[in-house]
Amino acid sequence: MATIELKNVHAEVAEGDEQILHGVDLEVESGEIHALMGPNGSGKSTTSKVIAGHPAYQVTEGEILLHLEADDFDGIEEIPEDARTWDLLDLEPNERAALGVFLAFQYPAEIEGVTMTNFLRTALNAKIEERDELLFGEDEEDEAGEDEAGYDTSPMEGNVDDGEVGVAEFQQLLKEKMELLDMDEKFAQRYLNAGFSGGEKKQNEVLQAAILEPTIAVLDEIDSGLDIDRLQDVADGINALRDEQGTGVLQITHYQRILDYVEPDTVHIMLDGEIVKEGGPELAAELEDKGYDWVREQVYNAA
Numbered sequence: 001m002a003t004i005e006l007k008n009v010h011a012e013v014a015e016g017d018e019q020i021l022h023g024v025d026l027e028v029e030s031g032e033i034h035a036l037m038g039p040n041g042s043g044k045s046t047t048s049k050v051i052a053g054h055p056a057y058q059v060t061e062g063e064i065l066l067h068l069e070a071d072d073f074d075g076i077e078e079i080p081e082d083a084r085t086w087d088l089l090d091l092e093p094n095e096r097a098a099l100g101v102f103l104a105f106q107y108p109a110e111i112e113g114v115t116m117t118n119f120l121r122t123a124l125n126a127k128i129e130e131r132d133e134l135l136f137g138e139d140e141e142d143e144a145g146e147d148e149a150g151y152d153t154s155p156m157e158g159n160v161d162d163g164e165v166g167v168a169e170f171q172q173l174l175k176e177k178m179e180l181l182d183m184d185e186k187f188a189q190r191y192l193n194a195g196f197s198g199g200e201k202k203q204n205e206v207l208q209a210a211i212l213e214p215t216i217a218v219l220d221e222i223d224s225g226l227d228i229d230r231l232q233d234v235a236d237g238i239n240a241l242r243d244e245q246g247t248g249v250l251q252i253t254h255y256q257r258i259l260d261y262v263e264p265d266t267v268h269i270m271l272d273g274e275i276v277k278e279g280g281p282e283l284a285a286e287l288e289d290k291g292y293d294w295v296r297e298q299v300y301n302a303a
């Protein structure tokens, strides 16, 4: 069971010194769903970006820690003790992702001739390789050398059988994940970005998370611009991530609507770069009723 823990996080824009986050405290465990809500401009996206390590923002104070348990990754028997707590601020974005912290990446502009399938398989293999390097140090099999019988064990250029998920194995994995998410198989054969609708892009985001099996997934406004049917599909997918893979979800949203379908364990409300109020799912409903001004009044009248 993994936990991500933000402690007193202050952040500013890297170019310049405008402070955006003023001491954010937040903890998400795998298997839990947390909603991060707040009005436009309150700092929700900035929070997601500092978790992922976006270079446009600089953390000036506080910590972001990731705690792993020994058996947090399928296929890894035991994570070494000294590789179970990570200060994410010391890691590059791809290293954070390799340890299971997921923020959907925007696909690079349409790439001629690359299918979703190929793209996702490449992403998965890159993640596994990076992860194993972080947890266990350099992969010895990648070092040039000879085995006991004197055979050359140097890796061959382009050799796909190097602990990677091969084409056939990946097809099977993809099939299972698409069934889990109730997605049309044809989807995977399409070219990256080629004519995906807004809703299909959001479903892609959930598919990425299903393939990469993150410990913690940050989903920023995945509900924006979805019609009700597509919202339901995306919500079912998020529930499946939690129920079937034990993923922890930080669901960032302005509106309460998606929370009717993805019930959060905890709701955090952000205002002006701080989390000012927390509660259970009923807090989201109350917010829907009374609006963010109600929170603002409560907070500033109490101060």
Ligand code: ADP
Pocket (backbone or CB within 6 Å): 013, 018, 020, 038, 039, 040, 041, 042, 043, 044, 045, 046, 047, 056
């Ligand atoms: P939210 O996602 O809650 O709408 P954001 O985190 O996107 O809020 O933005 C919080 C505040 O920080 C806003 O006032 C926004 O204008 C400002 N901000 C965010 N990113 C930048 C940036 N790269 N440069 C300047 N200001 C920024």
Ligand code: MG
Pocket (backbone or CB within 6 Å): 012, 013, 014, 015, 016, 017, 018, 058
């Ligand atoms: Mg700065």
Ligand code: MG
Pocket (backbone or CB within 6 Å): 044, 045, 046, 221
């Ligand atoms: Mg935002």
